[in-house]
Amino acid sequence: MAGRVDLDGNPIKPMTICMIGAGGFIGSHLCEKLMSETPHTVLAVDVYSDKIKHLLEPTSLPWNGRIQFHRINIKNDSRLEGLIKMADLTVNLAAICTPADYNTRPLDTIYSNFIDALPVVKYCSENGKRLIHFSTCEVYGKTIGAFLPEDSPLRQDPAYFVLSEEASPCIFGPIEKQRWSYACAKQLIERLIYAEGAENGLEFTIVRPFNWIGPRMDFIPGIDGPSEGVPRVLACFSNNLLRHEPLKLVDGGHSQRTFIYIKDAIEAVFLMIENPARANGHIFNVGNPNNEVTVKQLAEMMTQVYSKVSGETPLETPTVDVSSKEFYGEGYDDSDKRIPDMTIINRQLGWNPKTSLWDLLESTLTYQHRTYAEAVKQAMSKTTAN
Numbered sequence: 001m002a003g004r005v006d007l008d009g010n011p012i013k014p015m016t017i018c019m020i021g022a023g024g025f026i027g028s029h030l031c032e033k034l035m036s037e038t039p040h041t042v043l044a045v046d047v048y049s050d051k052i053k054h055l056l057e058p059t060s061l062p063w064n065g066r067i068q069f070h071r072i073n074i075k076n077d078s079r080l081e082g083l084i085k086m087a088d089l090t091v092n093l094a095a096i097c098t099p100a101d102y103n104t105r106p107l108d109t110i111y112s113n114f115i116d117a118l119p120v121v122k123y124c125s126e127n128g129k130r131l132i133h134f135s136t137c138e139v140y141g142k143t144i145g146a147f148l149p150e151d152s153p154l155r156q157d158p159a160y161f162v163l164s165e166e167a168s169p170c171i172f173g174p175i176e177k178q179r180w181s182y183a184c185a186k187q188l189i190e191r192l193i194y195a196e197g198a199e200n201g202l203e204f205t206i207v208r209p210f211n212w213i214g215p216r217m218d219f220i221p222g223i224d225g226p227s228e229g230v231p232r233v234l235a236c237f238s239n240n241l242l243r244h245e246p247l248k249l250v251d252g253g254h255s256q257r258t259f260i261y262i263k264d265a266i267e268a269v270f271l272m273i274e275n276p277a278r279a280n281g282h283i284f285n286v287g288n289p290n291n292e293v294t295v296k297q298l299a300e301m302m303t304q305v306y307s308k309v310s311g312e313t314p315l316e317t318p319t320v321d322v323s324s325k326e327f328y329g330e331g332y333d334d335s336d337k338r339i340p341d342m343t344i345i346n347r348q349l350g351w352n353p354k355t356s357l358w359d360l361l362e363s364t365l366t367y368q369h370r371t372y373a374e375a376v377k378q379a380m381s382k383t384t385a386n
């Protein structure tokens, strides 16, 4: 840890970071790396702490005293401003961010992603504190290419699908497609933060994650989350594989995504944290353009990788099609394709992702199997006995 320098060769001073949503998937990985590799202190704010319990106890851990957990719901807790004032930097990760909620709980989604984030922005701006805010690749919505005729050669032209922070428009569906409640709320908070920067000098960085995946993402229904809950695709497919049931392809699984390993993505956030002069005032795509697949291809790959890591033979029919209405309910819609333009993050931070989709699935599914296989087996035998 001694002699750590930033990208311009300046020594990095220990800082205090108020991390809101620290108990979630991304927060837990950030906290882990901050504790093991830096001298920084974290004021970890969340309503849950299960995913960072291993960092909080026992008190003999080498970073004891550098991480404090504050069980706070930011909707209604006056302690928040004090914590932001105590810190040099606030990282805001708190949000409802699972698509199954966007069309079924649109009010909670909008409140969580816009209204609840407002005081955080205000406290940072009023107290002259730096803010790193987590937005989403969903602010781009659909690609321009999605509106071209199916057989148009322009669909192959990157100008019609690569998503660029400074050039791409944000294209959402109609209001009755409540899927876009999340993207729209995230877009508005981005605009507010940008305006605070322009009018009041707020030092900010906005992160747009493109499908970060890895261990500790979401939950396995009925094991460490509600039986009827619908997590994001990694956990949905993991659950199907653990239960030896077909993976469900929503509307045929034709949508395309680029997946990035959480550990690669965290490196990018670290560079932002420790290089304010290069990160302030910027919006960054953080993804892996080399890891693009259709959801159907993802299902096929996960089936193959899971068979390798678990030693179980895949089902003869490993996937089944399901309509989005049946799976998510009324008001669902989808992003067609998400390839991040990497120009700005390359230029400002010299960062590039490293891990291939196969490798990241292998380490992630090894973790899923080790963590959940036994519990799922027990839960299934109990259900059969009943």
Ligand SMILES: NC(=O)c1ccc[n+]([C@@H]2O[C@H](COP(=O)([O-])OP(=O)(O)OC[C@H]3O[C@@H](n4cnc5c(N)ncnc54)[C@H](O)[C@@H]3O)[C@@H](O)[C@H]2O)c1
Binding pocket: 020, 021, 022, 023, 024, 025, 026, 027, 045, 046, 047, 048, 072, 073, 074, 075, 092, 093, 094, 095, 096, 097, 112, 116, 134, 135, 136, 137, 138, 208, 209, 210, 211, 212, 213, 218
């Ligand atoms: N994982 C991805 O690929 C991805 C993609 C795009 C955007 N993001 C954004 O990154 C952020 C973190 O995502 P994640 O994947 O870690 O999700 P997550 O659900 O695992 O983490 C969010 C955390 O915020 C906490 N939280 C929510 N509301 C809160 C409140 N009112 N008070 C206190 N804590 C609250 C939750 O308890 C949870 O621990 C979110 O803002 C999300 O929109 C993530």
Ligand SMILES: O=c1ccn([C@@H]2O[C@H](COP(=O)(O)OP(=O)(O)O[C@H]3OC[C@@H](O)[C@H](O)[C@H]3O)[C@@H](O)[C@H]2O)c(=O)[nH]1
Binding pocket: 097, 098, 099, 135, 136, 137, 138, 209, 211, 231, 232, 233, 234, 236, 237, 248, 249, 250, 251, 253, 255, 257, 295, 334, 335
């Ligand atoms: O079991 C499933 C689950 C999901 N899917 C499909 O898989 C794709 C990816 O679904 P995810 O649940 O991971 O969520 P999305 O990629 O659509 O959105 C995510 O992207 C960025 C973040 O802001 C959020 O974490 C989330 O909104 C979608 O096309 C979805 O319809 C399936 O085909 N089967």
